Amino acid sequence: MSEAAGNAAEFEPGRIARAAARGSARSGFLVFFVCFAVYLAGIGLPATPHSQFASTETRILLTTTSLINDGDFDLTNQYRRHAWTQFGGSRVEPSALLVNGRLIEPHGFLFPALLAPAYAFGGTALVQAWLALLTALGMVAAAALARRLVPDPWASGAAIAVGCSPPMVIAATTIRPAATCGAIVAAAALLALRVRDQPGTRSALGSGALLALLPWVGLVGILPGVAIAIALFRWLRRRSRGWIGLIAIELVLISAVFYISINARLFGGLTPMAASAIANPPTGAASVGDYIARLPRLLEIFAAPNIGLLLTVPVLAMAFVSLVLSWRSRRARLARALPEAGDVEVATQLLAAICGAAILSAVFLLPSLSGLSPGEPLIVVLPSAAALSSWGLRRYPRIGVALAVVGLVMTMWLLVAARLAAQSGVAPLSGPLPWSIFGG
Secondary structure (H helix, E strand, O other): OHHHHHHHHOOOOOHHHHHHHOOHHHHHHHHHHHHHHHHHHOOOOOOEOOEOOOHHHHHHHHHHHHHHHOOOOOOHHHHHOOHHHHHOOOOOOOOOOOEOOEOOOOOOOHHHHHHHHHHHHHHHHHHHHHHHHHHHHHHHHHHHHHOOOOOOOHHHHHHHHHHOOHHHHHHHHOOOOHHHHHHHHHHHHHHHHHHHHOOOHHHHHHHHHHHHHHHHHOHHHHHHHHHHHHHHHHHHHHOOOHHHHHHHHHHHHHHHHHHHHHHHHHOOOOOHHHHHOOOOOOOOOOOHHHHHOOOOHHHHHHHOOOOOHHHHOHHHHHHHHHHHHHHHHHHOOHHHOOHHHHHHHHHHHHHHHHHHHHHHHHHHHOOOOOOOOOOHHHHHOHHHHHHHHHHHHHHOHHHHHHHHHHHHHHHHHHHHHHHHHHHHOOOOOOOOOOHHHHOO
16 A cells, blocks of 8 residues: 555656646756767767777768768779778778679668768768767657656756766767667657657657658667557557558658668668678578577676676666556556556556667677677667666665766766876776777
C-alpha cells in the first residue's frame, strides 16, 4: 500500500504537464548552451592517440570533397590522387569494392551531403561545429522527452548528464552519423508521443519525415526508427486517424523502397554494406549458432572496458531504475486512477523499445564489437536513454547525481588532459577507454 502511495505521489493530476509547460523553453536553451559549449571544446580531439581523424572519418570527408569538387560520390579519383593526405594520419584504403566501375564508400549519401556546405565554407573545423550543433539540438529533444516522465530540473539534468558524458562528447564532433541519427531518433520519438496525445497531421508527418531520413543519414538508426514507426502507426490507428498514419508510414515506406533500389543498383545488396561484404554476410554471422555465440555481448556493451556504457556513462544505471518504476506502476494499475501515470508508462515503454532496438543491433547485427565503430548503435540512442534515465534520477537523486558527477569528471579530464598531453605529458583517457568507442 505504501509503495502504491509513493508511486501515486509522482503523478499528481496535471503536475508533470504544468511543470513541463513552465520554463521549458528556458530549460531547453540551458541544455543546448551547456552541451554545445562542451562539444565545441571537443573539436580537435584526436580520434586515436596519433591522428585527429580515424580512417572511417577520412572516407566520409573524401566523399564530401568529391561531392563538392566533382559533383558525385565516386572516390576513384580521390584514392588515385592520395587525397586522404590533406586530412593527416596514415594511409587510408577503400573499404568497398568497385561496383559498375565506381568506387562508392558504404556510408550512405545524405550524411556527406549534409556536411558539404560546412566543409565548403570552413573546412573540417566548421564540419565538426555543425555536427556539434545538431547533437546539442538532439539533447534538447532528449530533455523534452524526459519531461514526458518527470519535471525539471530532473529532465534537463538527465539530458545534460548524458549529453556531457565522454561517449557523447566524442561522438558529437566525430565525423560519423551516429550522433546525428541520435538527434533524429529523439525528435521523431518526441513528435510520435505528441501524436498520441493529440493526433495531428503536422506532428505525424514530421515524425514520418524524420524516420524516412534515418537510413539515408546512417544505417545504424534503422532499428530504433522501426520501433518509433510501429508505435506511431498504432497510436494513429487507435485514434481513428488511420489515414494520417498511412500517409506518415507511406513516407517511410517510399524512402525504404528507394533506399533498397539504389543500394541494389550501386552496391548489389539491400544496404551499402553489401559492397564491402561480398564474400561474407553483412552481419558476419552465417548460422543461428553464430548469432547465439554473440549473446555475451549483452554484458560487454554495458561493462566491457572498451565500450561499456555503465563505465563511460554511469548515470545510465538510472535507466534500469526507471524500467523497474514503470513495471511497479503498471502492476499497481495507477493509470486507472491517474491518467498521467499511463502517459508516463507509455513514454517509458517507447524509450525502452528504442534502446532495446539499438542493443539488438549491437549484439546481433555488428560483425564485431572490435571494429566498424562498435559504439555507434549505442550512441544513436543515448539521447533517448538520457530521457529514460530521468525517472530513476528523480526517484534516487543522491545516487543519480553522484553517478552524473563521475561522468562529468571523466569528460573534464578527457578535454583538459588531451590539450595538455603534448606540452606536459599528462595523458588523457586512452587505450580501450574511450578512444575505441569509434574505432577504425
